[in-house]
């Protein structure tokens with residue numbers, strides 16, 4: 001009698017970010033034998049064929065790291081997995097089916113249906129926006145490598161615009177940069193870009209650092225809560241010392257017609273409004289039959305399975321994971337990379353435990369603090385109760401993230417770039433026209449350029 005065909009367990013991972021990549025890496029290592037024998041299959045669905053190491057985005061915006069070193073190519077590191085570039089549109093977990101749109105299905109208007117046995121839901125978060133007039137038209141986000149590089153080009157381009165006009169209104173709007181939100185992303189992006197623009201000004205005959213206005217708008221009474229109150233206060237002082245206008249207890253009320261109107265009554269002509277005022281769980285979570293909490297995150301157990309459901313797992317920004325190390329009950333782990341990476345490891349292990357009928361592990365990690373860069377040689381840190389500022393904090397930031405960026409290959413490339421940048425001058429040129437590569441040819445061919453080749457917003 002022929003042997004019964006072995007059942008192949010398909011693990012579907014939605015998202016190729018921190019959680020998606022680290023879970024897949026863990027699974028491909030722990031299920032090596034099963035993958036080889038065809039008893040298991042790991043499918044990673046992600047809109048991009050790469051994972052973005054988000055903590056490096058501010059340095060990419062400043063030009064300290066090239067865009068391709070901020071990302072990790074999924075196909076290259078996940079050789080044991082199948083990578084499907086596409087977006088999960090909905091999930092019917094009761095039927096163990098996900099609906100996926102890919103570049104190919106976009107052309108036909110149809111959608112793929114993908115069945116699975118175990119589901120890992122890790123689509124992360126998206127920017128939390130508000131219905132502020134002008135924000136949708138003029139706001140710039142800061143979550144992707146495209147946005148970081150686009151912002152770099154945009155800032156340099158504003159300096160070029162200011163340098164080439166005698167109109168004071170255009171010049172003022174070009175040289176005023178408004179950042180909304182004083183968390184990691186906003187403070188680091190502003191710190192790095194202001195530093196880069198200050199440096200770039202030396203190559204302009206008519207733009208000085210004093211001509212530029214950098215404004216940080218924060219609704220609460222503090223910035224950078226991740227490094228604690230004292231270091232947050234230090235950061236405000238340090239930014240103000242650099243002539244950056246930090247406005248606490250202030251909100252952006254409008255940015256229509258290129259005028260930023262703040263809740264304290266201030267108005268600024270500006271062509272740059274960067275929105276980094278927090279994140280919210282990815283909307284795809286609402287297109288599933290899985291339980292969400294009041295803030296739209298997936299309700300999870302400390303073992304990282306979705307609460308009350310079998311064969312569904314989640315972690316990272318999308319998941320409400322009970323913080324078992326917290327003194328008060330009901331606390332969830334914060335949406336940050338520190339938890340995402342560690343949760344992914346436990347999650348990967350727990351899937352393997354579940355497949356082997358072994359007991360599950362509990363996720364327990366006490367937040368150890370954070371490091372943040374405020375520009376070249378400037379930083380702030382609060383780690384394991386120790387408060388560090390200035391150059392030592394900046395150095396710690398680099399060492400920490402170098403140790404954390406996935407794969408030896410990336411580490412070596414980033415280190416090489418930092419070393420070269422220390423030996424040579426910074427490159428400060430806008431390549432904004434890269435965003436419209438066909439513009440010149442379209443003009444030559446007699447057509448109308450499809451995009452604004454200046455790429456200004």
Ligand SMILES: Cc1cc2nc3c(=O)[nH]c(=O)nc-3n(C[C@H](O)[C@H](O)[C@H](O)COP(=O)(O)OP(=O)(O)OC[C@H]3O[C@@H](n4cnc5c(N)ncnc54)[C@H](O)[C@@H]3O)c2cc1C
Nearest residue numbers: 015016017018019054055087088123124316317336337338
């Ligand atoms: C600029 C910036 C700096 C930061 N710096 C730090 C820092 O210094 N320290 C720190 O601890 N944290 C930092 N963070 C936060 C940290 O990056 C996030 O907490 C972390 O990325 C969360 O991991 P995740 O896997 O949940 O989500 P992500 O890493 O965002 O991954 C989600 C993935 O899911 C994909 N996806 C989305 N929708 C779908 C869909 N429908 N179908 C399939 N795939 C989908 C996305 O494309 C993405 O690849 C920073 C964030 C930003 C934006």
